[in-house]
Amino acid sequence: MATDAPQPPDGTGAGPGRPTTELFADVQRSAEFGELRRAHRSFAFPLTVGFIAWYLLYVLLSSYAGGFMGTTVVGNINVALVLGLGQFLTTFLIAWFYSRHAATRLDPKGAAIKSRMEEGS
Numbered sequence: 248m249a250t251d252a253p254q255p256p257d258g259t260g261a262g263p264g265r266p267t268t269e270l271f272a273d274v275q276r277s278a279e280f281g282e283l284r285r286a287h288r289s290f291a292f293p294l295t296v297g298f299i300a301w302y303l304l305y306v307l308l309s310s311y312a313g314g315f316m317g318t319t320v321v322g323n324i325n326v327a328l329v330l331g332l333g334q335f336l337t338t339f340l341i342a343w344f345y346s347r348h349a350a351t352r353l354d355p356k357g358a359a360i361k362s363r364m365e366e367g368s
Contacts, residue, residue, distance in 0.1 A: 283356045
């Protein structure tokens with residue numbers, strides 16, 4: 248396969264302009280990489296838990312609160328439709344928030360780590 252680059256005899260993955268396995272391990276243990284992981288996790292985990300809870304609430308209400316979900320809001324629009332559309336809106340909002348978070352907090356840290364790795368190889 249074209250993406251399978253031959254490994255050097257020492258098996259480290261090192262080559263001209265390529266970081267070594269040791270460099271990857273050093274970066275992974277660094278405080279800067281830990282900050283990057285914390286920045287990602289502190290955003291992604293709470294939002295994931297919140298969205299799953301919101302989704303499960305919708306499913307449970309649909310299954311066990313049919314009367315409530317069938318309550319008319321306006322015309323032929325009921326609570327189930329409003330909450331269902333809210334699921335789509337929430338998905339797009341989370342994607343937008345994550346995009347902003349990544350652009351402002353994750354990408355600069357990742358780029359700095361990458362540039363230092365490329366310099367150190």
